[in-house]
Structures are given as structure tokens and as C-alpha cells.
Amino acid sequence: xxxxxxxxxxxxxxxxxxxxxxxxxxxxxxxxxxxxxxxxxxxxxxxxxxxxxxxxxxxxxxxxxxxxxxxxxxxxxxxxxxxxxxxxxxxxxxxxxxxxxxxxxxxxxxxxxxxxxxxxxxxxxxxxxxxxxxxxxxxxxxxxxxxxxxxxxxxxxxxxxxxxxxxxxxxxxxxxxxxxxxxxxxxxxxxxxxxxxxxxxxxxxxxxxxxxxxxxxxxxxxxxxxxxxxxxxxxxxxxxxxxxxxxxxxxxxxxxxxxxxxxx
Amino acid sequence: xxxxxxxxxxxxxxxxxxxxxxxxxxxxxxxxxxxxxxxxxxxxxxxxxxxxxxxxxxxxxxxxxxxxxxxxxxxxxxxxxxxxxxxxxxxxxxxxxxxxxxxxxxxxxxxxxxxxxxxxxxxxxxxxxxxxxxxxxxxxxxxxxxxxxxxxxxxxxxxxxxxxxxxxxxxxxxxxxxxxxxxxxxxxxxxxxxxxxxxxxxxxxxxxxxxxxxxxxxxxxxxxxxxxxxxxxxxxxxxxxxxxxxxxxxxxxxxxxxxxxxxxxxxxxxxxxxxx
Numbered sequence: 001x002x003x004x005x006x007x008x009x010x011x012x013x014x015x016x017x018x019x020x021x022x023x024x025x026x027x028x029x030x031x032x033x034x035x036x037x038x039x040x041x042x043x044x045x046x047x048x049x050x051x052x053x054x055x056x057x058x059x060x061x062x063x064x065x066x067x068x069x070x071x072x073x074x075x076x077x078x079x080x081x082x083x084x085x086x087x088x089x090x091x092x093x094x095x096x097x098x099x100x101x102x103x104x105x106x107x108x109x110x111x112x113x114x115x116x117x118x119x120x121x122x123x124x125x126x127x128x129x130x131x132x133x134x135x136x137x138x139x140x141x142x143x144x145x146x147x148x149x150x151x152x153x154x155x156x157x158x159x160x161x162x163x164x165x166x167x168x169x170x171x172x173x174x175x176x177x178x179x180x181x182x183x184x185x186x187x188x189x190x191x192x193x194x195x196x197x198x199x200x201x202x203x204x205x206x207x208x209x210x211x212x213x214x215x216x217x218x219x220x221x222x223x224x225x226x227x228x229x230x231x232x233x234x235x236x237x238x239x240x241x242x243x244x245x246x247x248x249x250x251x252x253x254x255x256x257x258x259x260x261x262x263x264x
Numbered sequence: 265x266x267x268x269x270x271x272x273x274x275x276x277x278x279x280x281x282x283x284x285x286x287x288x289x290x291x292x293x294x295x296x297x298x299x300x301x302x303x304x305x306x307x308x309x310x311x312x313x314x315x316x317x318x319x320x321x322x323x324x325x326x327x328x329x330x331x332x333x334x335x336x337x338x339x340x341x342x343x344x345x346x347x348x349x350x351x352x353x354x355x356x357x358x359x360x361x362x363x364x365x366x367x368x369x370x371x372x373x374x375x376x377x378x379x380x381x382x383x384x385x386x387x388x389x390x391x392x393x394x395x396x397x398x399x400x401x402x403x404x405x406x407x408x409x410x411x412x413x414x415x416x417x418x419x420x421x422x423x424x425x426x427x428x429x430x431x432x433x434x435x436x437x438x439x440x441x442x443x444x445x446x447x448x449x450x451x452x453x454x455x456x457x458x459x460x461x462x463x464x465x466x467x468x469x470x471x472x473x474x475x476x477x478x479x480x481x482x483x484x485x486x487x488x489x490x491x492x493x494x495x496x497x498x499x500x501x502x503x504x505x506x507x508x509x510x511x512x513x514x515x516x517x518x519x520x521x522x523x524x525x526x527x528x529x530x531x532x533x534x535x536x537x538x539x540x
Contacts, residue, residue: 051441054445056444074444074446074447076447078445079445079446080445080446082438082441082442084437086438088439088442088456088457089460089537090460090535090537100446103446103447104446109300131537149446253323
């Protein structure tokens with residue numbers, strides 16, 4: 001694979017809340033048309049790093065760039081999918097999906113929204129309010145809202161961790177299909193679920209320790225299209241899973257970590 | 265969200281019982297929300313009637329006598345005339361108080377500076393019995409309608425202000441982040457997030473303001489130039505016409521119910537997203 005253009009870059013980024021550093025010296029590149037999964041334990045600062053990529057909070061140190069330009073505030077070409085869905089309770093499903101377009105003053109074609117409603121199997125719920133939907137359905141709205149603005153970069157913050165296991169598998173596959181049908185939109189997905197990261201990602205970066213530090217980046221050399229029920233039997237699957245799992249478990253000091261990097 | 269869901273199922277059970285005939289249908293209706301509300305009014309009126317009839321007519325009265333007095337006073341034209349006078353003061357004072365309360369409340373809820381500036385004055389004025397300010401208001405605004413409206417205004421503004429500010433502050437910070445992530449302008453943030461979040465709180469404020477506004481009207485009518493329903497109360501009480509004294513009191517009660525229910529109706533129309 002020829003090396004693609006860098007869409008988003010984190011250069012020695014540290015994130016802090018007051019005196020507490022949650023991410024330390026993180027370096028990451030998100031290449032055009034790849035889906036990068038960032039795996040980390042909870043409290044590891046992965047959501048914080050993603051919010052910085054979205055321009056919602058500034059890094060304490062280091063630099064984040066999008067298309068080579070420093071990220072100082074939210075960018076209209078970047079869309080985000082939230083762990084908590086982030087739907088407006090007073091907007092219907094259709095109004096929630098239209099939100100991004102309307103708030104950016106862009107024309108909102110009814111047919112385009114209809115297509116998204118169909119793709120996310122929400123057509124029958126278009127006029128319902130979020131409280132009338134299950135968690136899985138609500139996140140479908142969240143996904144459709146992000147896709148509606150036709151973003152250049154999609155950021156996903158543990159999008160499936162608030163839904164039940166069965167719904168999660170369905171949503172993962174739906175996201176995968178949507179992503180493939182949208183010309184492999186550049187995307188970053190943050191998760192604590194190794195299987196999810198391998199199933200969805202082109203690459204997986206491991207954010208380990210407190211404060212979080214990018215320790216390992218692995219290419220997921222499993223061909224697409226992928227199927228959730230088949231991927232577990234792929235020859236590379238067990239090796240990748242163990243590699244990521246061990247990187248997450250490792251609680252050693254800097255010296256050991258450097259040795260591990262050399263091995264990888 | 266759990267509580268309204270339970271309410272829904274309870275209400276559903278009550279209505280599903282309704283379409284039966286005879287006594288069962290009646291007891292079914294009686295145990296519904298509407299039935300119980302009617303029952304409470306009937307009970308109070310019945311007890312009042314019985315106790316009232318056995319009391320000294322100078323000291324106490326009973327519903328049928330009040331009804332008769334109301335009939336006579338309506339015929340004389342005095343009830344309607346004074347009611348309209350009170351309603352005018354109430355309407356202007358409440359509307360002005362609500363408008364100012366919402367405006368200031370939004371500012372307090374959104375701006376740290378305004379919040380800090382208005383914090384102590386608001387607490388002081390809200391906690392002070394407004395009655396204590398009436399002599400000063402009379403000094404400033406005289407005994408006329410302006411003074412009455414100012415009194416109602418001051419009674420009404422603070423519950424609206426405090427609740428509105430609270431509602432703005434209760435806006436979900438996670439949704440605020442959503443608006444920022446989608447590059448919302450501040451104006452659109454108000455439309456999409458802040459105002460809808462604050463709406464239920466504003467309505468609660470208005471509901472409290474109605475109660476306080478009614479107090480304000482009567483206090484104003486007692487302490488400034490005597491007019492309106494307050495005048496009807498004082499003049500009849502001084503003449504020991506107890507039944508006639510109770511007519512404006514009951515009218516005020518009914519006014520409170522009607523206005524509160526009207527606000528609840530408007531709220532339901534404005535917030536179709538709220539699960540109930």
C-alpha cells in the first residue's frame with residue numbers, strides 16, 4: 001500500500017485537566033481514507049485526545065493539525081459521533097439528522113435525508129422523538145447526523161459502548177457498510193473493545209497507562225469487506241488480538257516499553 | 265423518565281376500565297384523575313356547607329350562600345367591574361414581570377458577570393416580604409394603577425428570574441459540546457439548546473408567579489387606593505357581610521386554578537418531546 005496523505009496529525013500532544021495530565025506526548029497520524037482505531041483502558045485519556053482532535057479542547061502541549069493547519073476550534077469538515085448519542089430531546093429524528101447541515105447554513109435536501117433514514121433503517125421513525133427510540137436506534141440517528149454533513153473526517157467516541165452486545169454487533173456492521181459505501185471516509189474511532197478495533201480498523205493505536213501514551217501502532221492486515229462472524233477465524237486475528245491485549249496490559253516502566261517497541 | 269412512564273400505565277389502566285356500563289363505569293371514572301379531582305372539590309364544598317350552616321353567619325358562611333351572593337353581585341354589576349379592574353392590573357403586572365424575569369434570568373444563566381452582579385440583590389428581594397416594600401412603592405408611584413402594577417410586577421418577577429436562570433444553567437453540557445462540534449453560532453445555540461432546556465423551568469417560574477401575582481393584586485388593592493376584588497373584600501368584611509366577602513375570595517381561587525391550568529396546557533403544547 002502506498003503511503004497515503006496525512007489528514008490529521010498529533011505531534012507530541014499532552015492533555016491536562018488542571019494539574020492532572022491525562023495524555024502525555026502522544027504522536028499519531030491519521031492517513032487519508034483510513035479508519036484508525038485508538039484502543040485504551042477507561043480513564044486513559046482517549047476520549048480527551050479525540051475531543052482535542054475535534055477542536056473542542058486545546059492541548060496542554062504539542063500540536064494538532066488538520067490538512068496541515070493547526071486545529072484551534074471545531075472544523076465544519078469534521079463530524080463527530082458521541083458515546084452518549086448527543087441527540088436533542090426536542091428535535092425529531094429527522095430534525096436531529098438535519099441539525100449539522102442547518103446549523104452550518106447549508107442546503108438540506110429532503111431526498112438526501114431520506115436516503116440516510118433508509119440506510120440507517122430509521123424511515124419509520126423519522127417523526128419520533130429520541131425518547132421513543134431504543135439506544136441502538138438513537139445511535140443510528142447520531143451516525144446519520146454525522147454522515148449528513150458529508151464530513152472529510154469522522155471522529156467516533158466509543159460510539160457503541162452504551163448499547164447492548166447484540167445491537168453493538170449490528171451497528172458495527174452497519175457502520176462498516178456505510179463507511180465503505182462512502183468512499184472510505186477518513187475516520188478515527190476510540191474504543192476500549194479490542195475486537196471492535198480489529199473488526200473496524202485499518203490500523204489500531206494503543207493508548208496505554210496513566211497518563212495515556214501511544215505505545216503501539218499495528219496495521220490490521222485483514223482484507224475487506226469484513227464480517228463480524230468470520231473475522232475471528234482469520235489467520236491474523238489471534239496474533240493481532242494478543243499483540244494489542246499485551247500492549248494494553250503492560251504496566252512496566254519506560255525502559256521496558258522502549259524494549260517492547262523495538263520488538264514490535 | 266421512569267416516573268412518567270409509570271404514570272402513563274396507571275392512566276392507561278384507568279381509561280381501559282372506563283367503557284363499562286352502570287355502577288362499574290361510574291366507580292371507574294371516580295377513581296380516574298379527573299374523578300378524584302372532582303371528588304375533592306365536592307368533599308370540600310360539602311364539609312364547608314355543613315360546618316358553615318351551623319356557624320354564626322357574621323363569622324362564617326357556606327357555599328350556597330356565597331353562590332347566592334355572587335348571583336346578586338353579578339346582577340348589580342359590581343363583581344364583573346371590579347374583577348376586570350383586578351384582572352387588568354394582574355395581566356399587565358404578570359406579563360411585565362414574566363418578560364423581565366425571563367430576560368434577566370437568561371442573562372443570569374448565561375453570563376457569569378450578570379449572575380454575580382444580580383445574585384445578592386435577587387436573594388434579598390426574593391426573600392424580603394414584598395409587603396414591606398409597598399409603602400415605599402406608594403411613595404414613589406402614588407396610589408394609582410401604576411403603583412398596583414409595580415407591586416404585582418415585583419411579586420411576579422423573581423420566581424420567573426430564578427427559575428429561568430436555573431433552567432439555562434441546567435442545559436446539558438454534553439449537548440453544548442455537540443453544538444460546538446457542529447460549529448453552531450451562539451444565536452443557534454440559544455435556539456437549539458438553551459431555550460428548549462430552559463422552557464420547563466420558565467413555565468414553573470410562571471406558575472409560581474401566577475400565585476404570587478394574585479397575592480400581589482390583593483395586597484396592592486388593600487394598601488393603595490382601594491379598588492378591584494380587594495376593595496370588594498374589604499368593604500364587605502367591614503360591613504360583616506360575610507357571604508359577600510367570600511365571593512371575591514372564591515373568584516381569586518378560581519382565577520388561580522384557571523391560570524395554572526392554562527399554563528399547563530400551553531406547556532404541554534410547547535413540549536411535545538417530554539414523555540408523559
